[in-house]
Amino acid sequence: MNHEQSISTDLIEFLSGFPELDKDKIESIANMIPVITPRKGTILLKESEIPKECYFVLKGMVRQYRLIEGIERTTEFYTEANGTVSSDHYTDQTPSSSFLECAEDCLLIAGNMKTDGVNYEQFPELAEITRRILENDLNRTKKALSDFILSSPKERYLHFMKTRPELLNRAPLHQIASYLGMTPESLSRIRKRIVSPGS
Amino acid sequence: MNHEQSISTDLIEFLSGFPELDKDKIESIANMIPVITPRKGTILLKESEIPKECYFVLKGMVRQYRLIEGIERTTEFYTEANGTVSSDHYTDQTPSSSFLECAEDCLLIAGNMKTDGVNYEQFPELAEITRRILENDLNRTKKALSDFILSSPKERYLHFMKTRPELLNRAPLHQIASYLGMTPESLSRIRKRIVSPGS
Numbered sequence: 466m467n468h469e470q471s472i473s474t475d476l477i478e479f480l481s482g483f484p485e486l487d488k489d490k491i492e493s494i495a496n497m498i499p500v501i502t503p504r505k506g507t508i509l510l511k512e513s514e515i516p517k518e519c520y521f522v523l524k525g526m527v528r529q530y531r532l533i534e535g536i537e538r539t540t541e542f543y544t545e546a547n548g549t550v551s552s553d554h555y556t557d558q559t560p561s562s563s564f565l566e567c568a569e570d571c572l573l574i575a576g577n578m579k580t581d582g583v584n585y586e587q588f589p590e591l592a593e594i595t596r597r598i599l600e601n602d603l604n605r606t607k608k609a610l611s612d613f614i615l616s617s618p619k620e621r622y623l624h625f626m627k628t629r630p631e632l633l634n635r636a637p638l639h640q641i642a643s644y645l646g647m648t649p650e651s652l653s654r655i656r657k658r659i660v661s662p663g664s
Numbered sequence: 665m666n667h668e669q670s671i672s673t674d675l676i677e678f679l680s681g682f683p684e685l686d687k688d689k690i691e692s693i694a695n696m697i698p699v700i701t702p703r704k705g706t707i708l709l710k711e712s713e714i715p716k717e718c719y720f721v722l723k724g725m726v727r728q729y730r731l732i733e734g735i736e737r738t739t740e741f742y743t744e745a746n747g748t749v750s751s752d753h754y755t756d757q758t759p760s761s762s763f764l765e766c767a768e769d770c771l772l773i774a775g776n777m778k779t780d781g782v783n784y785e786q787f788p789e790l791a792e793i794t795r796r797i798l799e800n801d802l803n804r805t806k807k808a809l810s811d812f813i814l815s816s817p818k819e820r821y822l823h824f825m826k827t828r829p830e831l832l833n834r835a836p837l838h839q840i841a842s843y844l845g846m847t848p849e850s851l852s853r854i855r856k857r858i859v860s861p862g863s
Contacts, residue, residue, distance in 0.1 A: 529810070531814065538813075540809070540810035540814060541809075549802070551799070551802070551803060551806075552803055552806065553807060555803075556799060556800065563810070589791075592795065593791065595795060596791065596798065599798040599799060599802055600750070600755060602802055603748070603750070603798055603801055603802045603805060604750060604752035604754075604755055606806055606809060607740070607750075610740075610805060610808055610812065611740065611762070613809065613812055613813065613845070614737075614739050614812065614842070614843065614844075615730065615732065615737050615739060643813070644813065645813075646812070646814075
């Protein structure tokens, strides 16, 4: 299978998850959806740039971070399970406060203002699918915020291990520490205590 | 103006914010949308109940909280500016982990699974509007999560004063403290220090 074929397989697999799309529609939509394959390390968006696109992760990982006093502070890891990469800066067309970096080789749907309208008119099912994706993502993000508000650093780490354990193999610990709202030192301490609670 | 008329005025005002709806459509949709007017203190949803409805706040305030070791821990205030009250428990039809309480007399759009589909087919513009509301709310929630992750308690309070100062007059301080992820004592201390930084 060549590179183009493998992209199309991944996209078709993703679209097949939506029962309202039959085989013909999936093929037409797959041919129309703009997909990009940025390499690990690619910066998709810089601080103070106005976002030109929003993304959905089909494969790989996009990391969102802010630069605070010269230090990268990771606030989100977008992966296959948590794919919608967007922000109010895209919606409002204002300068972004974050960076978006491909933390792995990626396969992304890349939407922009110009193509958005056309798709929905041509395929009304897409509007319903987009709504469902947004709804799920909104619910997940709301839950993440409530959990974050209510939990101690240790509880946050335990919850992370339960819900996103695969990130431990995909991201360095100092980025995970930032994402959990703690210093790398606190994270190490918590991890050590969990492994050997007596020490 | 009687009670019914005043409800319809608020709903029409809300719908008029969407330029794709003309006067006739606004009236038809307003007649179709199910609106409820629960009093302050009404519990819309209890922990371990399966949600039957989702809500959108046109007027008033809905508070979301969890009961943890007998203590109410507030995680969100839904108001006119931040109206979508929904959760994965509604989407998945699983028992809720939170309570939803009307913290003021409310005017709410109350959607349920049965009416959802009908509306969109009859008024395709509603699908586009819903998508935009969801998108805005998702962006706002994502930003709130990033901000929460990156900020100290004092920064969180300052940000709250900048973005949602009206809540200070609408909710008791211990609920605001919980929502900001701190104890009421920490919140008092921060507030005192900001008022008289030398003390």
